[in-house]
Amino acid sequence: MDADADFRSHLRQRRRLTDRAGILRSGEREQVEAAMARLSWCLPQVFVAVDTGAMADVATMRQYGFWLLNRTTFEDVPGGLTNESGIVMLIDPQSKAAGMTFGYLLDPYLEESDTFECLSRGHAHWLEQRYAEGIVKAIGHLQATLCKRARQARRNPGFFQRKVLPPAIIAAVPRHVRDPAQPVGEQVKPTEVRP
Amino acid sequence: MNPRLAGIAAALLVAGVVSGAESPGLPKWNEGGRANNQVAAGSPLTGHEPRTTVDLAVAATTPGEELPEKFRGGGADTARGGTTEFGKKTKTAEKKSSILEKLRPYSEMAVRFRIPAAVAAGLLAAGWLAGTCLRRRVRYRLPVMDVEPRLGGDYAAGVGAVISFASATVSLASQRDQL
Numbered sequence: 001m002d003a004d005a006d007f008r009s010h011l012r013q014r015r016r017l018t019d020r021a022g023i024l025r026s027g028e029r030e031q032v033e034a035a036m037a038r039l040s041w042c043l044p045q046v047f048v049a050v051d052t053g054a055m056a057d058v059a060t061m062r063q064y065g066f067w068l069l070n071r072t073t074f075e076d077v078p079g080g081l082t083n084e085s086g087i088v089m090l091i092d093p094q095s096k097a098a099g100m101t102f103g104y105l106l107d108p109y110l111e112e113s114d115t116f117e118c119l120s121r122g123h124a125h126w127l128e129q130r131y132a133e134g135i136v137k138a139i140g141h142l143q144a145t146l147c148k149r150a151r152q153a154r155r156n157p158g159f160f161q162r163k164v165l166p167p168a169i170i171a172a173v174p175r176h177v178r179d180p181a182q183p184v185g186e187q188v189k190p191t192e193v194r195p
Numbered sequence: 196m197n198p199r200l201a202g203i204a205a206a207l208l209v210a211g212v213v214s215g216a217e218s219p220g221l222p223k224w225n226e227g228g229r230a231n232n233q234v235a236a237g238s239p240l241t242g243h244e245p246r247t248t249v250d251l252a253v254a255a256t257t258p259g260e261e262l263p264e265k266f267r268g269g270g271a272d273t274a275r276g277g278t279t280e281f282g283k284k285t286k287t288a289e290k291k292s293s294i295l296e297k298l299r300p301y302s303e304m305a306v307r308f309r310i311p312a313a314v315a316a317g318l319l320a321a322g323w324l325a326g327t328c329l330r331r332r333v334r335y336r337l338p339v340m341d342v343e344p345r346l347g348g349d350y351a352a353g354v355g356a357v358i359s360f361a362s363a364t365v366s367l368a369s370q371r372d373q374l
Contacts, residue, residue, distance in 0.1 A: 041334070043337065044336070060357075062355070065355060066351060069350050069351035082350060083350035086351075095359075096360050096361040097359045099356065100356060101355040103350045104344070104350060105337065105339065107340075107354070119358045123360050126360040147333075149337070150335035153337060154338075160338070160340065
């Protein structure tokens with residue numbers, strides 16, 4: 001994997017909140033950790049990790065998030081959850097960019113637009129370099145979105161199941177779907193068999 | 196003095212006294228030349244429309260005569276336009292009183308049911324508060340579904356948004372995925 005070579009210098013084992021850039025002041029770390037703990041309490045299967053740091057030496061933020069979830073182990077994950085149920089939020093104060101990546105468990109429930117919505121909640125705060133407030137807002141919105149999806153999944157799990165079906169199964173036409181070539185109202189007569 | 200002129204003057208004097216006694220609504224002939232002229236031109240007795248306060252007073256005191264439409268209910272100030280406001284005030288007060296009359300049954304009902312209404316409002320508020328507290332204490336579980344690994348990732352496929360917060364003037368949507 002090329003990303004392994006790119007991100008070799010980064011820690012393979014880390015805590016969920018890693019402030020490499022040093023943008024969180026005293027007292028703000030607690031706020032962010034409290035927001036992360038709230039989400040983990042409300043959704044016990046999910047955890048959030050926040051990583052801040054300059055990524056000028058790395059290819060893109062998206063690649064870094066992908067590598068982080070697949071190669072890193074988080075020490076303080078509650079309940080021994082795997083990275084499959086993790087959400088990583090990345091903030092680069094140098095290049096002024098933020099990103100969010102999530103694991104396979106959240107694939108049916110989150111879309112890229114949802115993560116964009118979450119990040120946009122913190123955008124105004126990050127513009128004014130109030131990073132902790134932005135992170136808390138983004139995590140709060142993420143929690144609300146996931147809670148809503150969990151309620152929807154309880155009512156209609158098939159909707160989310162269909163989202164993660166393999167393409168081959170999705171392409172298969174169900175039996176009850178009418179053939180578009182056949183005109184409406186015309187029924188296929190059984191073939192006569194003469195002895 | 197010429198005796199002939201003196202006789203004419205005496206005759207006029209006598210005629211004036213007699214006419215004043217017959218029509219008490221008319222002003223006295225010696226009140227002033229202008230008033231006399233106006234009365235002569237606009238008196239109800241002459242059939243013309245009254246123009247001044249004197250005419251109105253004359254019209255009000257004259258039995259059997261009716262004021263024109265624009266002066267009715269206004270009194271002496273109508274001609275100056277002051278009574279329109281008074282009329283409006285009167286109408287507003289009447290409207291208010293009619294609205295109050297219409298609302299009176301409801302106000303009586305409100306007074307009658309104030310205690311049950313307060314109890315119901317309190318119950319609703321308590322229910323809303325309890326619902327909010329319960330909702331905060333609810334834990335959610337996401338059904339686990341099998342997802343095929345993609346891009347060789349064991350735990351994630353790198354799906355997610357990236358935004359830039361470099362500029363406050365550029366819109367957020369245009370700063371999406373600029374990296």
